[in-house]
Amino acid sequence: MATMKDIAKQAGVSTSTVSHVINQTRYVSDDIAKRVNLAAKQLNYAPSALARSLKMNRTKTLGMLVTTSTNPFFGEVVKGVERSCYQQGYNLILCNTEGDEERMRASIDTLLQKRVDGLMLMCTTLECKQVMDFERYPDVPVVVMDWGPIVEVSDKILDNSYQGGVMATQYLIDCGHKHIGCITGPLSQHQALNRFQGYQAAMQQAGLPINDDWVVESTFECEGGHEAMQTLLSRATRPTALFVSNDMMAMGAINAAAEHRIAIPHDISIIGYDDISIAQFMTPPLTTIHQPKYRLGKAAVEAVLARLKAMDAAPQLIKLEPTLIERCSVKILA
CATH class of the missing domain: 3.40.50.2300 (Response regulator)
Known part of the structure; x- marks a missing residue:
């Protein structure tokens, strides 16, 4: 591997001059800089990232x-x-x-x-x-x-996440839904808790009751959404709409609904959260809250x-x- 000494010898300059050209630490005439850069190219010189990091402490x-x-x-x-x-x-x-x-x-x-x-x-x-x-x-x-x-x-x-939870629930309310459930993520995690609190706030502000049978805590994964929807469908009554706290759980929930021949959105409406790239290709394409x-x-x-x-x-x-x-x-x- 070529060194600065090799470049200096080929370009006919000092090693310190090569260093100044390579590191751009001092003015060097255009003619000398061209000779140094040409020699470096001919010798396939690659600066040492380790040496540079030690010198700059970065x-x-x-x-x-x-x-x-x-x-x-x-x-x-x-x-x-x-x-x-x-x-x-x-x-x-x-x-x-x-x-x-x-x-x-x-x-x-x-x-x-x-x-x-x-x-x-x-x-x-x-x-x-x-x-x-x-x-x-x-x-x-x-x-x-x-x-x-x-x-x-x-x-x-x-x-x-709190505002996103409010936004998702308010959209369902604006679409005429009054019986709204929620599949949350693990409430020990601040995103899940904040989104659930946003759901609660929107429901309270609209004067709508929260049915505890329609609130299920889950895992933020497809399997969790699937299991949560199975739980909801086993209850005596079911909501007309669900805020599902991320798109992966929404995907699992839609799959579980299909197994029970429940059509989305005809029988139950679903809004997700995250707007992952595949959300637009779900069946049906998923209404969701976009995270940047x-x-x-x-x-x-x-x-x-x-x-x-x-x-x-x-x-x-x-x-x-x-x-x-x-x-x-x-x-x-x-």
């Missing part, structure tokens, strides 16, 4: 911890993170926690050993809180993304880089607002 690498899930939501957010890293000249190391505390500890140790410039967390609240001691990493900015723990010492990029997944990833990268420039700045909370996507899974009664 690796131009960010780490991300994410909960493993079949939910495409996570992949769409990671896409935003990866593209933003690339645009900013950074590399990304992605670690799946597998929902396992020991694996998460090992992933954090690995990322710190790799000397990442910053960390982004997108893993479930309990999982992160049990493992992360945020005070231990004062020199490594930590940004908590949606699906992360609520802590006071880090920047947070969150979806306004790409912007969530982009905002997380921007927050880490901003924190690197101002480590002493107060932690910030950035909320991304949801929007309603109307498709064909909700029947208009009024």
Whole structure:
């Protein structure tokens, strides 16, 4: 592998001159710069990322911890993170926690050993809180993304889940529904709880009663939605509409309804949450609440880089607002 000394010898200049040209640390005449760059190209010279990171005390690498899930939501957010890293000249190391505390500890140790410039967390609240001691990493900015723990010492990029829950339920009410149920995610997680609280607030504001038989807590996965719908259909009465707290559960719920020959939206209307890419291809196409997944990833990268420039700045909370996507899974009664 060619070195700066090899380039200096071929270009007929000093090693320090080569360093200034490669690193753009001092003015060098155009003629000399051309000779150095030509020699570097002829010798297939590649700058040492390790040497540069040691000199600058920056690796131009960010780490991300994410909960493993079949939910495409996570992949769409990671896409935003990866593209933003690339645009900013950074590399990304992605670690799946597998929902396992020991694996998460090992992933954090690995990322710190790799000397990442910053960390982004997108893993479930309990999982992160049990493992992360945020005070231990004062020199490594930590940004908590949606699906992360609520802590006071880090920047947070969150979806306004409460408002999304209100918006979804209000849409069903505006469509004339008065008998509205809800399939929630695990209420120990702040997204699930906030969306459920939004449902409760919209129902209360409209003066509509909440039937406890029509509220089922589930898992945020397709299987959970399927099981929750089976439970609802086993009850003495059923609602005319359901707010399902994410699109994966909505997919499972629609499948369970089909098994019972219950048509969506003719017999039961369903609105989901997330607007994952496949929501538009469900049968029927799913009315849902759109989360700005790409912007969530982009905002997380921007927050880490901003924190690197101002480590002493107060932690910030950035909320991304949801929007309603109307498709064909909700029947208009009024």
